[in-house]
Amino acid sequence: MTEPKKILLEVKDLKQYFPIRRGTFRREKGYVKAVDGLSFFVREEEVLGLVGESGCGKTTAGRTILRLYDPTAGEIWYTRQDGQRINIATISQKEMKPLRREMRMIFQDPFSSLNPRRTVKEIIGEPLVIHNVARGRELEERVAELMKAVGLDPNYMERYPHEFSGGQRQRIGIARTLSLSPRLIIADEPVSALDVSIQAQVLNLLQSLKMDLGLTMIFIAHDLSVVEHISDRIAVMYVGKLVELSTTEAVLYHPRHPYTEALVSAIPPADPDIHFSRIRLEGEVPSPANPPAGCVFHPRCRYAQERCRVLEPTLVEIEPEHFVSCHFATELHLRGIGGNNVA
Amino acid sequence: MLEYILRRFLISIPLLLGISMVAFAIIQLPPGDFATAYQQYLINQANMSPQEAEKAANEYRKIYGLDQPVPIQYLRWIKGIVTEGKFGYSFAYKQDVAQLIAERLPRTLFLALAAHSISTLVGIVIGIYSATHKYSLGDTFATVFAFIGTAAPRFFLAIVIVYYLVIQVKYPYVNRFVSPQYAFAPMSWEKFLDILKYSWPVIAIAGFGGVARNMRVMRANLLDVLNSQYVTTARSKGVRESLVIYKHAVPNALHPIIMYQGTVLPYMLQGELEAAIVLNMPSLAPMFYSSLVNQDIYVSGGFLFIYSVLLVVGNLIADIMLSVLDPRIRLGQ
């Protein structure tokens, strides 16, 4: 049995609240609790899928981890190459800058994440320039290598983003992210804005890059079927909270949280003969400015009991490597993909 | 909405104070003070000897506190304005500036507002015609007219009109606001017509640029609206074309113009200023100009301040009207 890889990133009780300002004097009247107590870890060379519907806080979580926002509370432990762990939640932006070489992001929208006034070479090469890694000739060579790695012709490096298709632009973004050979990549819905046929191509690219470069990735998505093949483990978020975290297989085939069950039921199984019915959740997603009391999912949960309305469940490891935040996690018999039941 | 109005109103007060300080500072800029200019004036116009003039000037300084430091002078000035309505003294006209303002401000207001209303109305009408008869001779003519209207300097137009009126036609109604026989009479229809006889050139010139601008905006807006889907729907329902235009399209095209009335006011004031100076119409502008040349500083300062007040009040009214009409502002952003 291979030794489990070291933990590269560990997030402990991360909170990100945005104040709501109203009135003539812009007083704070409340908070949008975008991320409300998130805890998980990521091992080296593994891909963690972070899924949830729009507004659940997954994008905010990704940005907070990279210190694009200053966290309201919590810890973000990053293990450096020399093995030292550092809590990047509290360091200054100046101290953060050298770490940015190792932790990078892939953005969702290929149309707005590239500066329309800059050439591809300037875009991909910018991190190299900012961190004084390469200039001139050497920069061009590095950019050419990166373009080839993502499947683009280096001859086009003097062109402008608008001359490329959506899928190609996303590749440019990926090349830019890889430019400093990062150890951790947070991919924020990298295929959500692409056509379905192109999605597959870009996903395949990410997959092969992961294998060739041994990348560690947090893959944010709102669709489980997107992360199915690329993730080693999956974390499910709902209204700022983590509700389930386990291996891909466990989450998809043996979910323990009712919300996960509903998400999973929406994935059509590969076998057309299997009869599958989607679980339709009633009600609307609550606003993170005003989350429900008790379990945050209880208004829409078909298994909800009195306890759920009052008491907030905690994240508990009910099996090795399987964390669930539900009062009845061990009791419920939930369906996985294609109707597989828990044993 | 009331809160919005109140907020705008309250902001105006420090704004006006700030402006008054700047205006006062400007008139203090030339070397010497009011008394020095007075002294010059006495020597040049009143034929006093230099020694006598100097003595008079020094007396003057003491009486009006001109030997005090500038901030104190400012405070006296602003106190005079706010509490007593006194704007300082004009030695050229030997009165308090407030009286000069009282005389001339209504005329400036009348001219500017008349120019504004006419330019809006005429501009809108021509704009509607232009849009509905796109690319016709009339439209081309109107467009050319619009371009010239925004490019020609107003003082040039004033010169041309004066030339034509005085030299060619020998028009008698110039250089005054109203005929002597009506000067002190109460307002009446005849008096109003009389005033128009003198003031139509200034109104026309001041409004000219505004007509051009409104016409272009109206034409563009109306063309946009006529291309929109609900107009197409109305037409396909069989609604009469004139009804489509006047009942459906025009009110919507009009909306942006009404919204931006506030920005047109300064344009009108400046047009009036240029035209009135050249045509020597007894409104604020020509006196402002001569006070700058003569260094009659309280007139300059007072008039500059009044112009600013007009602008601020105009903007305030425009904003309030906007908030009444536009529910987005009324209900708070």
Place this chain on the structure above:
Amino acid sequence: MTEQTSLREQRQIQLEEHESYFNLVWRKFRKSRVAIAGGLIVLALAVLAIFSSFFSPYDPVKLNMRSGYTPPSRIHFTDVNGTFYGRPFVYQWKQVVDENMYMHWVEDTGTLYFVNFFVQGWEYKWLGLFPTRLHLYGVAEPGTIYILGTDKFGRDIFGRMCLAGRISLAMSLFGTFISVAVGSVLGVVSGYYGGRFDNYLQRFVEFVQSFPQLPLWMALAAVIPSTWDQMAVFIAMSTIFALLSWTLLAREIRGKVMAMRETDFVLAAREMGASDMRIIFYHLYPNTLSHTIVVLTLTIPSIILAESFLSFLGIGIQEPLVSWGVMMREAQTIQTLGFNQWIIAPVLFILLAVLGFNFLGDGLRDAADPYTIT
């Protein structure tokens, strides 16, 4: 693993021109005839101004009282006898008094003076460096040719108009430049950082915009001491005009930057560790250029108009500096204008300049957003 672009697409990518932002803008600009016309007009005026000495047959500064108020020379091709000549010629004007003691100008048809091109005339320095005597056109002495007549001091009006263009255009360009520089920097910084600085700037902008432009300019210009030298006056006047016009650009750019700072590419720049300075000047600023260019071409004519009015009134620019407005000062007296209508000619250049810049600005505004499909 290359994306599956069709063979046709691949060839098309290779055939297409390098599509930088400037290329796209230029292509769209070329399509608008009005914009090109505007550009040509502005160019023509600039050439006339810079090389004004080449275009004036007579020294525009030299006084020549005897030729005061001469009417414009009429260009003829056929003489009084009906003989057609292939080249243009002029007659000289002489004053004739009729029986009612009214004075008329009459052409002296006795002597023809042919218009020659590329003649030798008064000496000047080409571009201020190389002495030369070459002029575009002229007539043999003692004949004179005044295309637009002369002013009170006998100076050729057309020549002076060209010379005056230097001050009128330079001042509006310089004033606009100051206004744009201040406005764009303040706008970008204010839009990016927001917060208290932005709040104070907004209040300040509101404050500045509450001043009536023309009266303030008049008051400030009147304050310039007559003892200042020409350069100081020029700079002071340009600054005065810039004082109130920077607010427009500041507000527009602030708005654009505020919208842009939430976009992903700015976020990406921060994510990779770019400093604020870099984000502002390398990323945000180039994206505001389109606004800047348009505001620039629209501010210039407003300053030209304002400057000409102030100079017409005698405030600000004084002799011996000459601008189009200064030249029109002579038209202030209606009687003078009545007898010598041609002294109003400088307004022609004002009109052309304002129209030219307005057309240019309109064309640029349409072209500066090349990503929208028209």
